Amino acid sequence: MPTENTDDLIMEFKQLTANLATMQHQVVKMLAENEELRIENQHLHDLLDAHEKKHQGVQVLSKSKQNLEKLYNDGYHICNQYYGKSRLQNESCIFCTEIIYGER
């Protein structure tokens, strides 16, 4: 019977849509959770690194220098000459490293 078949199909589709919606919801929730955990993990790693460095007697950078270091490691110049320009092919820059790690 054609009508019965269509009804079945419609039912099936409704079920699928509902499933899909739940799944989407779950994915979003998981992504959010993942991001939270990632940030949390980063914080913990930072703490751990700072702790380890203190133990080894390596200089610990000030907050502002850490920010500069982060920008530099993200691929941007932070030196006076090329401030804000991206570092081509992640090449090292003598002026940036002086500002971040220099003895000033």
Place this chain on the structure above:
Amino acid sequence: MNFSINRVAFIKALNVVQRAISAKTTIPILTGLKIDVTDHEIMLTGSNADISIQTTISTANPDNELQIQATGSLVLSPARFFAEIVKKLPDRELQVDVADQYQTTIKSGNSEFNINGLDANGYPHLPEIDHEHQIELPAKLLREVISQTVIAVSKQESRPILTGVHFTLEKHLLAVATDSHRLSQREVELESPLTSPADFVIPGDSLKELSRMLDDEEDLIKLSLSENQVLFTFGETQFYSRLLEGNYPDTSRLIPNSSDTKVQFAAGELLAAVERASLLSHESRNNVIKLTIKPADKQVMITGNSPDVGKVEENLEPQALSGNDLEISFNPDYLREALRVFGSVPVEVAFTSALRPFTIKPLERPDEFIQLITPVRTF
């Protein structure tokens, strides 16, 4: 203008001046050769706006067989064409005669060329030179200073000021070049210090050209300054170069004053090892090699790695080794170019940390010459 001259002597002078003349130039008259004839000498000038070369042929030197009948100035364009003619002329002498409208006749043996010249007033004037800022250096020393610094000059036109070598003259001559990845600095004691200090930036390309011209020179080279040009005088020749405009970044504080780890090598041996390791790093995307230093175990290891191809490890044999353990990664090409200028002398490589530049100095006279290379962060 009318003169006759020994052809070989004339060709020699033409070859010198032609180094500056380029067929591609934005100012058409610069494709030409300028000839000025005065009572006792001929002066040839060639220029490409960046560099200008002037050389004189004097009646005082009998080899020139120079006889001047009439003075005057003229531009012959293109210079290459004129030089080809002179080189192919049949006789050992040639005669140049300029008539009205710059009609130039070149005669040698049975051959006679008629070519069109140009008014020399259309040719740019070379700058007046300031004699207050003047120093003299032996040609060999100047060649050395150039070869040690031009390697670090930037090749990127986006950073114009870094495409030159920064000279500071006072009690010493200090030459610095950096492309922001590495730096090279040479210091030379001046015999007669300048009364007032000067600093200027000479384009790296000009210095390379100058260095080529100094190959056979042995005498003193005189360096003088003007507003925006520098002049090198040697023998019969004057070499002008434009200076780069702008402020050169302060490089004095880039050079570390202390170090934690020091290693001594024979420059040649380290160079060979770096070249081997770079064979693999060149195949990898980021072109980095790693140096692992363990002073306690007397071990220095160089590693090159390319995920697609494979890896190389080599234990080095340093002549001396002291300080803390260190692992540092960097672009091998910079170290290779740096080591090449040292030849086979012993060098000291000094490190502060894995993230700060390391230095390379000759063991003998370490205050004169220093090179810096920035490490690359690896994850």
